[in-house]
Amino acid sequence: MAGMRGGRFGRGTVAVAAAVAVVLLGAGLYWFQPWKLWQDTTVEESLPGAVAAAPPAPADSPAPSEAAPSEEAPAEEPSPAPAGPETVASGELISHEHTTTGTVRLVRLADGSHVVRLEDLDTSNGPDLRVWLTDAPVKEGKAGWHVFDDGQYVSLGKLKGNKGSQNYPLPEGVDPSAYSSVTIWCDRFNVSFGAAELARA
Incomplete structure (x- = not known):
């Protein structure tokens, strides 16, 4: 028993x-979510508000010398080109917990709003990655991994893709001049994958 x-x-x-x-x-x-380290998500977005080039003239349009004669019309003054996006600050991403490269631009659009634009981003994928606009200094090495939640920061949303060029609008009422850096922040483990210090243009 x-x-x-x-x-x-x-x-x-x-x-x-x-x-x-x-x-x-x-x-x-x-x-x-370790499998994300081997999964890449590429997102390519154009800059909002960019001025498109004028379309080419149709192929069957007559050349000026072949056009039908017409009464001379008064010359029209060229209209001013619409104001396009303006880069007000930018910086290069440095690596923190994961190898990270690319350019960060703070862009003012024609309507006065701002976006943070990541260009040619290349970093690792991971759980709960966010794009933060912060007032923290950007430090090399492990000393810079955890500083971005020590001061003021604004979350601009989840990282759309770990590769590519993407736009992250600033919420209404956020003063971009109060912030000096951008980090790719892992909210789950409170660590920066990579960050860029913004230098004013």
Whole structure:
């Protein structure tokens, strides 16, 4: 009897341990999402408000010398070109926890709003990555991994893709002059993947 109880107890302990291991494994996979390190998401967006080039004249349009004669019309003054986006600050991304490259531009659009634009971004994928506009200094190495939530910051939303060129509008009422850096921030583990200091144009 004692042997049977011991065997059942042993098997029960193994079953409980196995169930706990499965739960821990599932939680770890959910939390760390390691597969994302091998998955790339590329997002390519054009800069909003960019002035498009005038379309070429149709191929069957007559050349000026071949056009039908017409009464001389008064010359029209050329209309001023619409104001396009203006870069007010920019910087190059440096690597923190993961190798990160690309350019960050703070752009003022014609309507007065601002966007943070990531250009030629190349970083690792990861769980819960965000784009933050912050007032923290950008530091090389591990000293700069965790500083961006120490002061003021504005989350501009989830990172759309770990590669490509993307736009992140500033929320209404945010004064861009109060911030001096941009980080690709992993909100789950409170660490910067990479960051750029913004130098005023």
